[in-house]
Amino acid sequence: MIVRLALVLAVLLVVPAVLAGERSGAAPMARGYNGLAATPPMGWNDYNAVGLDVTEDLVRRTADTMVSSGLRDAGYRYVTIDDGWMAARRDADGNLQPDPARFPHGIAALAAYLHARGLEFGIYADAGVHTCGGLPGSLGHERADADRFAAWGVDYLKYDNCYAGPGCAANSCPDGTEQPARDRYARMRDALLSTGRPIVFSICSWGTGDVARWAAGYGNLWRTTGDITATYASLVSIFHQTVGLGDHAGPGGWNDPDMLEVGNGMTAVEDRTELTLWAALAAPLMIGTDLVHARPETLALLANPRVIAIDQDPLGRPARPVSSANGLDVLSRPLAGGDTAIVLFNETDQPATIATPAPGRTATDVWTGATTTTNGALRATVPAHGAMLYRIAG
Ligand code: GLA
Numbered sequence: 001m002i003v004r005l006a007l008v009l010a011v012l013l014v015v016p017a018v019l020a021g022e023r024s025g026a027a028p029m030a031r032g033y034n035g036l037a038a039t040p041p042m043g044w045n046d047y048n049a050v051g052l053d054v055t056e057d058l059v060r061r062t063a064d065t066m067v068s069s070g071l072r073d074a075g076y077r078y079v080t081i082d083d084g085w086m087a088a089r090r091d092a093d094g095n096l097q098p099d100p101a102r103f104p105h106g107i108a109a110l111a112a113y114l115h116a117r118g119l120e121f122g123i124y125a126d127a128g129v130h131t132c133g134g135l136p137g138s139l140g141h142e143r144a145d146a147d148r149f150a151a152w153g154v155d156y157l158k159y160d161n162c163y164a165g166p167g168c169a170a171n172s173c174p175d176g177t178e179q180p181a182r183d184r185y186a187r188m189r190d191a192l193l194s195t196g197r198p199i200v201f202s203i204c205s206w207g208t209g210d211v212a213r214w215a216a217g218y219g220n221l222w223r224t225t226g227d228i229t230a231t232y233a234s235l236v237s238i239f240h241q242t243v244g245l246g247d248h249a250g251p252g253g254w255n256d257p258d259m260l261e262v263g264n265g266m267t268a269v270e271d272r273t274e275l276t277l278w279a280a281l282a283a284p285l286m287i288g289t290d291l292v293h294a295r296p297e298t299l300a301l302l303a304n305p306r307v308i309a310i311d312q313d314p315l316g317r318p319a320r321p322v323s324s325a326n327g328l329d330v331l332s333r334p335l336a337g338g339d340t341a342i343v344l345f346n347e348t349d350q351p352a353t354i355a356t357p358a359p360g361r362t363a364t365d366v367w368t369g370a371t372t373t374t375n376g377a378l379r380a381t382v383p384a385h386g387a388m389l390y391r392i393a394g
Pocket residue numbers: 047082083131132133160204206226227
């Protein structure tokens with residue numbers, strides 16, 4: 001089964017990635033263990049908007065909005081239900097089942113609703129005894145749960161790490177009782193592979209245990225930090241914890257600085273900064289706001305095609321720091337075809353001028369599309385908490 005799956009995926013996914021590489025002159029190969037996620041996954045997840053209160057009605061209305069707003073066509077495809085979707089107990093046969101009040105039509109019907117609209121369906125489970133919200137965990141049930149997910153039509157699994165063994169608390173275990181995350185994630189990885197269904201695997205162990213160093217053989221994305229909040233301080237902290245991990249990520253396996261908080265209460269400048277940094281870092285772009293009630297400005301930020309093109313660049317090389325001092329950061333990211341993305345990020349509370357050598361003559365401001373001649377240097381006055389994003393023609 002695994003061999004057959006590998007062959008199918010090689011044809012469906014790796015070959016187009018190679019062709020894309022030939023077109024661009026680069027050589028992007030999906031290097032992930034399952035051939036999926038050649039570029040960082042994009043989509044929506046309910047958790048930052050509603051916590052544990054996800055319902056099928058919210059998901060359906062969100063899916064409709066993603067289609068009507070153009071976000072689906074901009075690339076946001078994976079619609080994921082986070083913690084809170086399950087009933088408190090497994091059914092009589094030991095299977096996971098949805099909360100009947102929140103999901104009266106069941107999970108397969110919801111997946112079909114999304115698939116009919118050109119979207120992909122993601123679900124959440126936990127590599128321990130309980131989910132972080134206290135619902136049934138998958139430890140010891142990996143094969144059965146993976147089979148159920150595949151039968152329901154799941155395309156993406158976010159796999160959390162609470163209650164990591166019997167006797168453990170949500171985030172800690174008595175000495176010697178924790179089962180290593182690596183082993184638990186491998187069990188679900190293998191269970192998903194054995195279903196034969198392509199399922200993107202999202203490792204959510206909050207950056208613990210040097211996960212970025214080993215995770216490329218285990219999942220398609222891995223969280224680099226604890227949970228994000230809709231604050232500028234959280235954004236800056238996560239940026240600094242993630243920006244040095246670029247060497248571990250690439251096509252098939254991505255650093256995940258957590259889901260977006262764009263639209264959830266930061267300033268317009270800070271919302272734009274989050275998208276700028278996440279795009280430069282080649283991060284998964286998982287919208288985390290209530291799209292049904294989102295303001296037009298929020299939808300426009302999320303849909304900017306030039307910003308998305310940086311995030312989704314097929315070369316798949318995350319930005320590296322060029323310099324970082326006194327709260328002023330310069331990042332550089334090589335792009336397919338010889339262009340370079342440059343970020344000038346002003347972390348401070350005052351406007352600041354940031355300058356850096358430009359590796360080319362023509363610079364496009366990625367947010368506005370305006371083009372200028374560099375004369376060998378980029379220089380901009382960047383607002384407090386702001387970030388400029390440029391594409392330098394190679
Ligand atoms: C953890 C994860 C979050 C979210 C919650 C759900 O905190 O890191 O992203 O999935 O659990 O309970």
